[in-house]
Amino acid sequence: MGRGRPVEILLVEDNPGDERLTREALKEGKVYNNFHWVKDGVEAMEFLRRQGKYKDAPRPDIVLLDLNLPKKDGREVLQEIKTDEDLKRIPVVVLTTSKAEEDVLRTYNLHANCYVTKPVDLEKFIVVVKSIDVFWLTVVTLPPNGTE
Amino acid sequence: MSKARQVKKAPGEEAGDPVAAAFELLEALPVPVFFKSRDGRYLGVNKAWEDFFGIPRREFVGKRVADLYPQVPAVAEKHAAMDKLLYDSPGGQSYEIPLMTRGGVSRDTIYYKATFNDAAGEVAGLVGAIVDITGRKKAEAAVRESEERWRAIVDSANDGILVYDRSLNVIFVNRAAEQILGLARAEIIGAAGFTSLLSCIHEDGRPLDPQTDRPTRVTARSGKPLTNYVVGVKRRDGAVTWLSVNTAFLRRREESDWYGIVSTLSDVTAEKDAELRLRESEARYRRTFELAASGIAHIGMDRKFIRVNRRLCEMLGYPEAELLGLTGRQISHPDDLDVINSQRPALYAGRIDAVRVEKRYLRKDRTPVWVAFSMTVERDAEGRPTHEIAVYNDITAQREAEARVRESEELYRQTFQLAASGIAHVGLDGRFLQVNRSLCDILGTTEAELVGRSVKEVSHPDDKDLTDRERARVHDGEIDSVRFEKRYLRKDGTPVWVELAVALARDPHGHPQYEIAIFDDITERKKAEAALSAAHEELKRSNSELEQFAYVASHDLQEPLRMVSSYTQLVMKRYGERLDGDAKEFMAYVVDGAARMKQLIEDLLAYSRVGTKGKEFKPVPVENALKRAITNLRAAIEESGAEITHDALPTVNADEVQLAQLFQNLMGNALKFRGPEKAKIRIEAKENPAEWQFSVKDNGIGIEAQYFERIFMLFQRLHTKGDYPGTGIGLAICKKVVERHGGRIWVESEPGKGSSFNFTLPK
Numbered sequence: 003m004g005r006g007r008p009v010e011i012l013l014v015e016d017n018p019g020d021e022r023l024t025r026e027a028l029k030e031g032k033v034y035n036n037f038h039w040v041k042d043g044v045e046a047m048e049f050l051r052r053q054g055k056y057k058d059a060p061r062p063d064i065v066l067l068d069l070n071l072p073k074k075d076g077r078e079v080l081q082e083i084k085t086d087e088d089l090k091r092i093p094v095v096v097l098t099t100s101k102a103e104e105d106v107l108r109t110y111n112l113h114a115n116c117y118v119t120k121p122v123d124l125e126k127f128i129v130v131v132k133s134i135d136v137f138w139l140t141v142v143t144l145p146p147n148g149t150e
Numbered sequence: 151m152s153k154a155r156q157v158k159k160a161p162g163e164e165a166g167d168p169v170a171a172a173f174e175l176l177e178a179l180p181v182p183v184f185f186k187s188r189d190g191r192y193l194g195v196n197k198a199w200e201d202f203f204g205i206p207r208r209e210f211v212g213k214r215v216a217d218l219y220p221q222v223p224a225v226a227e228k229h230a231a232m233d234k235l236l237y238d239s240p241g242g243q244s245y246e247i248p249l250m251t252r253g254g255v256s257r258d259t260i261y262y263k264a265t266f267n268d269a270a271g272e273v274a275g276l277v278g279a280i281v282d283i284t285g286r287k288k289a290e291a292a293v294r295e296s297e298e299r300w301r302a303i304v305d306s307a308n309d310g311i312l313v314y315d316r317s318l319n320v321i322f323v324n325r326a327a328e329q330i331l332g333l334a335r336a337e338i339i340g341a342a343g344f345t346s347l348l349s350c351i352h353e354d355g356r357p358l359d360p361q362t363d364r365p366t367r368v369t370a371r372s373g374k375p376l377t378n379y380v381v382g383v384k385r386r387d388g389a390v391t392w393l394s395v396n397t398a399f400l401r402r403r404e405e406s407d408w409y410g411i412v413s414t415l416s417d418v419t420a421e422k423d424a425e426l427r428l429r430e431s432e433a434r435y436r437r438t439f440e441l442a443a444s445g446i447a448h449i450g451m452d453r454k455f456i457r458v459n460r461r462l463c464e465m466l467g468y469p470e471a472e473l474l475g476l477t478g479r480q481i482s483h484p485d486d487l488d489v490i491n492s493q494r495p496a497l498y499a500g501r502i503d504a505v506r507v508e509k510r511y512l513r514k515d516r517t518p519v520w521v522a523f524s525m526t527v528e529r530d531a532e533g534r535p536t537h538e539i540a541v542y543n544d545i546t547a548q549r550e551a552e553a554r555v556r557e558s559e560e561l562y563r564q565t566f567q568l569a570a571s572g573i574a575h576v577g578l579d580g581r582f583l584q585v586n587r588s589l590c591d592i593l594g595t596t597e598a599e600l601v602g603r604s605v606k607e608v609s610h611p612d613d614k615d616l617t618d619r620e621r622a623r624v625h626d627g628e629i630d631s632v633r634f635e636k637r638y639l640r641k642d643g644t645p646v647w648v649e650l651a652v653a654l655a656r657d658p659h660g661h662p663q664y665e666i667a668i669f670d671d672i673t674e675r676k677k678a679e680a681a682l683s684a685a686h687e688e689l690k691r692s693n694s695e696l697e698q699f700a701y702v703a704s705h706d707l708q709e710p711l712r713m714v715s716s717y718t719q720l721v722m723k724r725y726g727e728r729l730d731g732d733a734k735e736f737m738a739y740v741v742d743g744a745a746r747m748k749q750l751i752e753d754l755l756a757y758s759r760v761g762t763k764g765k766e767f768k769p770v771p772v773e774n775a776l777k778r779a780i781t782n783l784r785a786a787i788e789e790s791g792a793e794i795t796h797d798a799l800p801t802v803n804a805d806e807v808q809l810a811q812l813f814q815n816l817m818g819n820a821l822k823f824r825g826p827e828k829a830k831i832r833i834e835a836k837e838n839p840a841e842w843q844f845s846v847k848d849n850g851i852g853i854e855a856q857y858f859e860r861i862f863m864l865f866q867r868l869h870t871k872g873d874y875p876g877t878g879i880g881l882a883i884c885k886k887v888v889e890r891h892g893g894r895i896w897v898e899s900e901p902g903k904g905s906s907f908n909f910t911l912p913k
Contacts, residue, residue: 003279019716124716
């Protein structure tokens with residue numbers, strides 16, 4: 003995979019404001035990407051497993067996962083991804099509202115690849131989204147399994 | 151015989167004729183005299199002869215003895231034989247011969263005979279005289295008889311008899327003496343008494359010196375006979391024989407001096423032994439009497455003490471001399487005067503064998519003494535009372551102890567009855583033996599209804615077995631007493647909560663006797679506890695809800711806040727060029743407001759997390775927590791150039807993260823509110839009995855006393871945001887952390903002189 007292909011990003015987020023803000027941030031950060039958006043955990047797993055309407059969905063290069071989701075919350079999604087042999091190598095960036103959430107999640111030992119506290123400051127968010135691009139580049143330069 | 155008569159008639163007339171004078175003399179002699187011719191015929195006899203035989207002289211003349219006594223030829227032959235001997239060997243002769251006179255009287259005689267010559271010098275015949283020795287013979291026989299009789303008596307006597315001569319050597323010993331002394335006659339005869347042969351002792355056991363103390367020596371020295379002189383003789387066979395020796399002098403008639411001593415020995419060993427035994431028994435009795443732990447007295451018929459022992463004197467506090475002569479009544483306690491007298495008639499009548507009473511006497515110093523008294527009466531052979539024997543035992547101490555026990559029991563009884571707690575004695579079968587009033591009140595019943603019922607009957611159905619379980623531990627000796635709570639049912643069926651303490655009363659051997667149970671009605675307390683517990687639960691729930699609420703609220707509040715903040719910024723970024731000055735300023739306020747709100751929410755979240763997300767306490771070196779705080783504050787410390795010092799710090803039981811947060815907040819404040827001079831922060835630690843007190847002291851701007859409480863409240867600030875930024879959460883978190891650790895926090899300060907923030911942590 004080369005730089006010529008856009009990053010396949012799956013955002014799992016139920017808040018349209020955040021979805022839009024993420025897209026705007028990707029735009030502001032000039033990240034070359036294919037942006038996919040699902041609104042809950044069940045949908046997220048269908049997308050990842052290419053089930054139902056997501057039969058032809060691409061395998062995401064990175065998952066941006068919000069924790070507070072309807073139906074199946076982010077913790078469960080993370081757990082399923084990380085215990086699925088096919089999916090567990092997909093980097094997952096957990097988006098949290100507070101540091102406290104992050105602490106709780108760490109205690110579950112779910113092996114998220116990264117935790118990002120959603121910033122209130124737009125500029126900071128743009129920096130974060132840009133860092134996703136950098137992160138992805140790092141991932142692809144690493145040998146397989148190196149993300150674990 | 152006419153011649154003989156002539157001699158008699160004319161002794162003086164024919165004084166010139168010697169023959170005639172001789173005949174006169176013969177005739178006058180009291181001795182019978184005869185003349186016989188060689189052929190044995192009497193030539194003549196004198197007057198004494200006639201008288202002796204009672205036969206006239208003419209019947210003799212010309213006759214021979216055989217003619218005279220034809221009936222006793224032996225006499226005639228004897229005389230004839232003797233006559234022949236004399237003629238064969240002329241001279242004189244004498245011999246004894248018994249005769250019989252005409253009157254039939256037998257006589258013992260001695261014949262003295264001699265031959266006489268005629269003028270030619272030839273033996274012409276015999277002349278003889280008779281000495282009548284009949285009297286002497288009789289006397290001799292009598293002496294012989296007497297001696298034999300005496301010997302028989304002496305030998306058959308039970309007493310030993312020894313006869314000593316003037317030199318005090320033994321000249322006679324009887325058989326009994328041989329036996330008594332165990333010596334043979336041959337050994338004794340000639341010895342200086344038995345004391346020279348056997349070692350002897352005096353009555354008192356001293357050795358007897360045979361030279362000075364032997365009975366005969368004593369007798370001789372004193373000149374007086376001895377009576378019952380007691381000597382112990384160690385016989386050769388080892389036995390000691392006790393002898394009573396009597397002595398007497400032997401004197402001849404009409405002589406004042408003595409020629410010997412006779413001593414008699416009576417074996418008094420048996421008596422002596424009996425006497426010794428008696429004396430020992432007497433001594434034993436006397437010792438017993440004197441040494442007895444009891445007072446003993448003999449009391450006369452006049453009721454006066456005859457004899458008292460030492461113990462009685464001690465007991466009654468009188469010297470013996472004063473006690474003798476007093477009556478028991480005289481020294482009796484006024485209230486006990488006739489205690490004994492009332493029983494005397496029965497004793498004397500034999501209806502009781504002894505008087506046994508307890509009574510008081512008054513000692514000489516007037517202090518009372520309690521005595522256990524017993525008395526019997528002694529009687530003589532005829533059954534007449536002679537005296538009384540009384541035994542006294544001092545039981546004052548015992549009486550006093552009894553009185554104390556009674557007082558103690560009374561006290562106990564009162565305590566038992568008046569105790570606010572219910573008290574019961576419960577038998578080993580689980581039934582009430584004794585209950586007090588309070589227990590009846592607690593169980594709403596009466597003593598009569600309770601005693602005899604089992605504890606289980608009045609127990610709450612759910613708690614029936616509780617008592618069994620707990621009391622088993624006491625019975626096993628595992629613990630002395632148990633204390634537990636259980637429910638009983640009052641008579642009206644309402645439950646009553648009781649705190650029960652059960653202990654076991656044991657006898658001196660450790661065997662359980664009964665249980666002592668103390669009941670405290672804790673129904674009210676139980677209600678209060680239940681209410682408190684409910685309130686506590688409610689509080690916990692509401693607290694938890696509140697914390698949950700604060701957490702969730704602050705968390706969820708961030709979402710819309712982020713929208714406001716982010717999109718405002720996006721607007722500014724995309725369209726800022728197109729906005730006028732006012733719009734830009736307004737938008738800036740929106741962004742700032744959102745940022746502050748975010749800070750407030752973060753702080754609130756941090757505050758609520760002190761309670762909900764705290765870690766378990768463990769030993770933490772306070773210095774570690776302090777260093778962590780200093781590390782976190784490094785930038786601020788370096789920027790301000792603050793100087794931080796601290797005491798040696800202990801290890802406490804704490805949540806290290808929170809303790810670090812505490813120091814961080816306090817020191818952060820000190821840095822923030824520093825004065826014009828260089829900031830100096832000192833952390834001190836002081837040990838109190840139950841806690842450590844820490845102080846964070848600064849030289850900052852200080853605080854006015856009126857705000858000392860307020861500063862620890864949530865979001866309370868003393869300064870404008872312009873002067874000192876902050877939400878006012880720091881000290882509220884400090885307070886919450888300290889309180890969570892069971893400590894207190896307070897401030898001492900004066901504006902311009904710095905502050906000291908103090909907090910305690912329990913040890």
